[in-house]
Amino acid sequence: MATVSVCQYHRGGFSFENCKRNALLEADINKLGFSSPAARKTGTTICGVVYKDGVVLGADTRATEGMVVADKNCSKIHYISPNVYCCGAGTAADTEMTTQIISSNLELHSLSTGRLPRVATANRMLKQMLFRYQGYIGAALVLGGVDSTGPQLYSIYPHGSTDKLPYVTMGSGSLAAMAVFEDRYRPNMEEEEAKRLVRDAIAAGIFNDLGSGSNIDLCVITKGKVDYLRPHDVANKKGVREDKINGRPETGNYRYKHGTTGVLTKAVTPLNLEVVEESVQTMDTS
Amino acid sequence: IVSTFNNYNDLYPDWTQTEVSTGTSIMAVEFEGGVVIGADSRTTTGAYIANRVTDKLTPIHERIFCCRSGSAADTQAIADAVTYQLGFHSIELDEAPLVQTAASLFRDMCYRYREELMAGIIVAGWDPRRGGQVYTVPVGGMMTRQPVSVGGSGSSYIYGYVDSNYRAGMSKEECLKFTAEALTLAMERDGSSGGVVRLAVISEQGVERQVILGNQLPKFSTV
Numbered sequence: 100m101a102t103v104s105v106c107q108y109h110r111g112g113f114s115f116e117n118c119k120r121n122a123l124l125e126a127d128i129n130k131l132g133f134s135s136p137a138a139r140k141t142g143t144t145i146c147g148v149v150y151k152d153g154v155v156l157g158a159d160t161r162a163t164e165g166m167v168v169a170d171k172n173c174s175k176i177h178y179i180s181p182n183v184y185c186c187g188a189g190t191a192a193d194t195e196m197t198t199q200i201i202s203s204n205l206e207l208h209s210l211s212t213g214r215l216p217r218v219a220t221a222n223r224m225l226k227q228m229l230f231r232y233q234g235y236i237g238a239a240l241v242l243g244g245v246d247s248t249g250p251q252l253y254s255i256y257p258h259g260s261t262d263k264l265p266y267v268t269m270g271s272g273s274l275a276a277m278a279v280f281e282d283r284y285r286p287n288m289e290e291e292e293a294k295r296l297v298r299d300a301i302a303a304g305i306f307n308d309l310g311s312g313s314n315i316d317l318c319v320i321t322k323g324k325v326d327y328l329r330p331h332d333v334a335n336k337k338g339v340r341e342d343k344i345n346g347r348p349e350t351g352n353y354r355y356k357h358g359t360t361g362v363l364t365k366a367v368t369p370l371n372l373e374v375v376e377e378s379v380q381t382m383d384t385s
Numbered sequence: 386i387v388s389t390f391n392n393y394n395d396l397y398p399d400w401t402q403t404e405v406s407t408g409t410s411i412m413a414v415e416f417e418g419g420v421v422i423g424a425d426s427r428t429t430t431g432a433y434i435a436n437r438v439t440d441k442l443t444p445i446h447e448r449i450f451c452c453r454s455g456s457a458a459d460t461q462a463i464a465d466a467v468t469y470q471l472g473f474h475s476i477e478l479d480e481a482p483l484v485q486t487a488a489s490l491f492r493d494m495c496y497r498y499r500e501e502l503m504a505g506i507i508v509a510g511w512d513p514r515r516g517g518q519v520y521t522v523p524v525g526g527m528m529t530r531q532p533v534s535v536g537g538s539g540s541s542y543i544y545g546y547v548d549s550n551y552r553a554g555m556s557k558e559e560c561l562k563f564t565a566e567a568l569t570l571a572m573e574r575d576g577s578s579g580g581v582v583r584l585a586v587i588s589e590q591g592v593e594r595q596v597i598l599g600n601q602l603p604k605f606s607t608v
Contacts, residue, residue: 230462259458260457262436
């Protein structure tokens with residue numbers, strides 16, 4: 100029973116090679132007085148909903164490094180196969196690489212079977228890989244797609260457990276998004292209503308959760324068609340600076356109009372200075 | 386089992402970082418001609434309910450089911466592995482597998498990897514040789530046959546109810562009522578159990594599944 104896979108899996112259990120290397124690097128860096136870089140996490144609100152003709156996946160676009168926003172417009176909806184997409188929350192590197200590995204293996208599998216891949220197959224591959232790594236791969240995923248069996252939606256947790264449900268949310272903003280879903284979800288919605296629901300759920304995460312922000316990306320998957328709407332909604336537009344001259348933004352000009360501050364008294368003391376020496380040095384601007 | 390990776394101030398709440406657990410109340414009862422199995426439907430990550438309609442009654446073979454409690458990832462992985470092994474064994478045998486075989490497969494895995502796993506499983510089903518059987522495989526990997534078995538965090542609250550209300554030789558309907566009432570009581574008291582009650586009857590005729598929704602649960606005195 101040979102399986103065609105790109106990546107060679109280790110036989111038996113977790114490979115601790117990189118843990119040793121990381122521990123040595125950590126010790127070395129600390130000796131020099133620096134701290135190792137924090138893993139970039141996608142704080143995140145991601146969600147998905149099954150509607151009449153397929154699934155709608157949604158995600159925000161903020162990636163954080165500790166308390167700082169590292170990427171204001173990152174893409175969290177990853178391609179798995181033409182009919183299957185996956186939103187990722189947790190450690191950004193983990194979600195990116197995991198989805199790429201499974202996408203690659205699924206393409207090979209699809210060529211081997213001669214069929215369009217199934218969502219359940221992607222789910223199995225993802226859960227078995229994540230279980231093997233016992234939760235050390237911090238990837239929490241919302242997997243959705245349409246195959247010969249119909250539209251399906253799965254939530255996959257870092258330790259490898261999965262749930263097949265009609266609506267799911269993941270990430271730090273999942274509670275806010277789930278509140279919206281629990282209020283307004285109905286089975287067999289129309290496409291516009293489903294898109295509105297997902298958009299509102301992500302918006303709830305963006306505005307109520309610190310780890311989520313910026314724009315709303317949507318991915319509508321139906322039988323034979325995928326609408327990757329990035330961005331679907333620019334929920335947080337960057338403001339325009341006030342100081343403009345003739346319409347062009349003038350950077351660094353902090354001048355205020357005369358009269359902005361009221362003058363109460365004025366006292367002028369002339370300083371009698373003698374010019375002793377004057378020399379000009381030209382700057383080399385070549 | 387609690388696993389936390391990166392305590393990032395309060396940016397990522399606790400429930401995004403704890404492992405998913407099927408808090409759970411599960412139960413299985415033998416009767417003449419088959420078994421009745423039941424479970425609640427709550428899966429938690431810390432204090433958040435990740436799935437309120439979980440199906441913890443997992444088919445392993447046509448007439449063999451398992452009730453899962455403990456770590457969701459561990460029990461799903463074990464159940465998938467045993468389903469494969471039992472299916473292969475059944476094809477080799479060209480015969481319906483024994484419930485004891487399924488239970489043994491669970492036991493072998495749960496005992497071998499007992500340090501790494503957190504899984505409490507009740508295996509129940511019907512086979513032509515010995516009829517309806519319930520085997521319990523708790524945390525640690527022991528395996529024993531019992532006429533009635535309860536498991537999961539909610540089971541602590543209903544041992545007294547089960548011990549006092551179980552009688553040998555109950556009918557299918559009596560077993561269903563007994564299971565539904567016991568699980569309701571457990572769900573009432575255990576925070577990690579709740580949602581709906583899922584029931585299944587496994588017999589020679591096959592598997593009948595039913596769901597009892599929240600408002601239809603049996604009512605006991607409200608204190």
